[in-house]
Amino acid sequence: MATTPTREVARRVFAGEFNDASYTFKESDDERAPVYLLLPTGERANRIFVVGTLMETEDVGDDSEYWQGQVIDPNGDRFYMYAGQYQPDAASMLRELEPPAYVSVVGKPRTYETDEGDVNVSIRPESITEVDAATRDRWVVETAERTLERIRRFQAETGDDGDGAAVDEYVAMATEQYDLPVENYRRQVVEALESLETEGVEGEAEAEAGD
Amino acid sequence: MTDLRTQATEIHEQFEDQLDVSVEDVEERLDTLVNEYKVPLSEARRSVVNTYLDEAGMDRDQLGGGGGGGNEQVQVADVDAPEEWVDITGKVVELWEATSDAVAQVGLLGDETGTIKFTKWSKSDLPALEEGTVYHLRNVVTDEYQGRFSVKLNRTTVIEEVDEDIEVGSDDVTVEGALVDIQSGSGLINRCPEDDCTRVLQNGRCSEHGEVEGEFDLRIKGVLDDGEDVHEVLFDREATENLTGITLEEAKEMAMDALDTSVVADEMRADVLGRYYRVTGPTFGRYVLVDDLETLSEPADPEAVLIKARSI
Numbered sequence: 001m002a003t004t005p006t007r008e009v010a011r012r013v014f015a016g017e018f019n020d021a022s023y024t025f026k027e028s029d030d031e032r033a034p035v036y037l038l039l040p041t042g043e044r045a046n047r048i049f050v051v052g053t054l055m056e057t058e059d060v061g062d063d064s065e066y067w068q069g070q071v072i073d074p075n076g077d078r079f080y081m082y083a084g085q086y087q088p089d090a091a092s093m094l095r096e097l098e099p100p101a102y103v104s105v106v107g108k109p110r111t112y113e114t115d116e117g118d119v120n121v122s123i124r125p126e127s128i129t130e131v132d133a134a135t136r137d138r139w140v141v142e143t144a145e146r147t148l149e150r151i152r153r154f155q156a157e158t159g160d161d162g163d164g165a166a167v168d169e170y171v172a173m174a175t176e177q178y179d180l181p182v183e184n185y186r187r188q189v190v191e192a193l194e195s196l197e198t199e200g201v202e203g204e205a206e207a208e209a210g211d
Numbered sequence: 212m213t214d215l216r217t218q219a220t221e222i223h224e225q226f227e228d229q230l231d232v233s234v235e236d237v238e239e240r241l242d243t244l245v246n247e248y249k250v251p252l253s254e255a256r257r258s259v260v261n262t263y264l265d266e267a268g269m270d271r272d273q274l275g276g277g278g279g280g281g282n283e284q285v286q287v288a289d290v291d292a293p294e295e296w297v298d299i300t301g302k303v304v305e306l307w308e309a310t311s312d313a314v315a316q317v318g319l320l321g322d323e324t325g326t327i328k329f330t331k332w333s334k335s336d337l338p339a340l341e342e343g344t345v346y347h348l349r350n351v352v353t354d355e356y357q358g359r360f361s362v363k364l365n366r367t368t369v370i371e372e373v374d375e376d377i378e379v380g381s382d383d384v385t386v387e388g389a390l391v392d393i394q395s396g397s398g399l400i401n402r403c404p405e406d407d408c409t410r411v412l413q414n415g416r417c418s419e420h421g422e423v424e425g426e427f428d429l430r431i432k433g434v435l436d437d438g439e440d441v442h443e444v445l446f447d448r449e450a451t452e453n454l455t456g457i458t459l460e461e462a463k464e465m466a467m468d469a470l471d472t473s474v475v476a477d478e479m480r481a482d483v484l485g486r487y488y489r490v491t492g493p494t495f496g497r498y499v500l501v502d503d504l505e506t507l508s509e510p511a512d513p514e515a516v517l518i519k520a521r522s523i
Contacts, residue, residue: 010391012438049389049436051485089480104485106391126392129485137510138487139389144516146438151523186523193517196510 010049010106012143013039015077016188018048022119023177024111037109037121040180041150042157042171048123050079050105051131051139057094067094069128071103074140074195075188081107081123090125097128102136104129137196144189151182151189215241218256222263229267282350288324288380290362293355299362301327302345302377316340320348320362321379328361330354335366347371386444386499387489387507388437397432398476399462401425429459431479432498435488444490445498453504454488455479 023038036044052071055078060068066084073079083090090107097103107125114120157171165172219238226232237259244255264270285297301320309317316331316339329351331337340346349369351362364370396411403410403417404426410417412425431446431454452458457465457479466472487507492500 007392007434007441007443009439009441010389010436047391049391049438049485089477104389106485127480127484129481131485132508134508134510135486137513138507141511141513141516142438144513144520148516148520148523155523186520189520190517193513193520196513197517 008034008046010047011039011043011045012139012146013045013048014075014143014147014185014188014192015050015052015071015073015079016075017041017147017185018079018109019077019121020178020180020184021045021109021121022111023173024109025173037111038170038173038177039150040174040178041147041182041185042154042168042174043150044170045109047106047108047126049139050107050123051102051136052079052105053136054097054099054101054103056099057097059095065091065095067091069094069103069105069125071105074192077188079105079123080120081105081125081128082110083125083128087125090128093128093130097130102131102133104131104135104139140192140196144193147185147189151186154182214252215245218252222256222260225260226263226267229269230263232263286324287320287322287327290327290353290360293353293360295353297351297353297362298347298349299351300345300347300373300377302379303340303342304379306340306342318342320346322377323380325380325382328359329364330361331364335364335368337364337366337368338370340370345373345375345377347373382493383491383502384494384499385489385491386435386437386442387487388435388440388442389485389487390433390483391436391441391485392434393476393480393484394432394434397430398479399459399466399472400428400430401472402428427459427463429457429462429475431455431483433483435490443498444501445495446501446504450501450504451479454501455482457482 017040020040021037024035025038026033026035034046036046039045050071052073054069055072056070058068059065061084064085066082069081069083071079071081083094085091105123105125106127107123110122110124111119153168154171154174157168158175215238219234219241223232223234223237240259240262241255244250244258245252250258282296282298285299287299287301290297299320301322304319304321304326306316306318309315313333314330315333315335315337318329319326320329321327331340348362348364349371350367351364354361354363401412401415402425403412403420403423405417405420405423408417408419410419412423415422415425417423429448429451431451433444433446435442435444446454448459457475462475465474465478489505489507490499490501490503492502494500
């Protein structure tokens, strides 16, 4: 009996880290083997789950519809996603939704090289749904936690000075492929969480001012 | 509780039906041997048990558990390898219909730690087990099939009815995460109406009974993902109605209006995908069957994570 391929987990990552990634790889020669994007904190991602504010939608297609969506995270960084005829559900959501709106997006990372030789990262959405603010806040905290876990493992593997030899396959790969200090991502985590707190404090301040 | 007290309690339990001794009596005997005569605890225990066996006129193998017999007395959740001879005490929670003449009885046995399937062969010629009764089963053999464990009764198995009730523990698991996918075969489905066949029809055909007039049902095969692990979850009609707020009747009307059943799953996707849930229920194969559903609508508390982030 053939073993059922296990479903790939959807990683949680802020747009800042996601957009810094550029290196993709496969783990077998099989044509249908999953393609992974290597996150700078040392984890492979074949799928991601994002909740944020849909800021802009635009049909950028020439002959047929090809929708671009931009979703912003609490740090002001944007996820770019593209959906065409092969993602009809996601494409029709991008056609119909009125920005700004909170959306959940499940999708696959895609990379393409620009004429200048830069690698851009985007999402090919599997599904897009409109959600509420509580879901978005929950995602921010969850993504902060998952990112911190990756940073801690990265630091434990490489030593405090970042020069130690990493044992973890993907941490080792990240140190090899990227020259991106994980401190940047820790700062993004702190900023994202602080933005939630500030929102809360402002709310309270307004309530007090109203008294 | 001290070691002596624990041992004394266990010994006391073995004899409380036969002898009029208190836990304190047992403990005192143990204490004398261990603390006064410096006998190792295991030897002291053996000696005390022998004394009571004599007093009660019992054989060692009449004792339940610990006292002898050779097998390990295990609990349901401890069974984690096939082909081990064990003793087990459990309540017959369910009796199922035997599917073969070789099987005399088959069903579920439960204790505080969970439930396990048991099989009793016809050729073993053992007395019948009754649903709801607790039995002490000595000399049963563990087995495994596709990662699930069971116990098999055999010719040498000794069945003893135990005059007590057991609160059977639950096998339920709780998983939470974002609902990242609703798989095909979800929404408004058609099932085969034949007796004991509930197969889902494909284009009006049952893989066993051919073309049949289907019966409508609702279900969702979903995926919960917490960023670390994925769990496949199965919502039956009740759980699906509970999750989506769409009843079977409403779903049928929606499909009728659209002349297409797939509108139901589409509507459900828009309502529930990309949101956070916590579900509880038993596992079946690779699925968690949803009994209990909670929408995680409260935003999580960022404070604790922030402290962690600042401390790195």
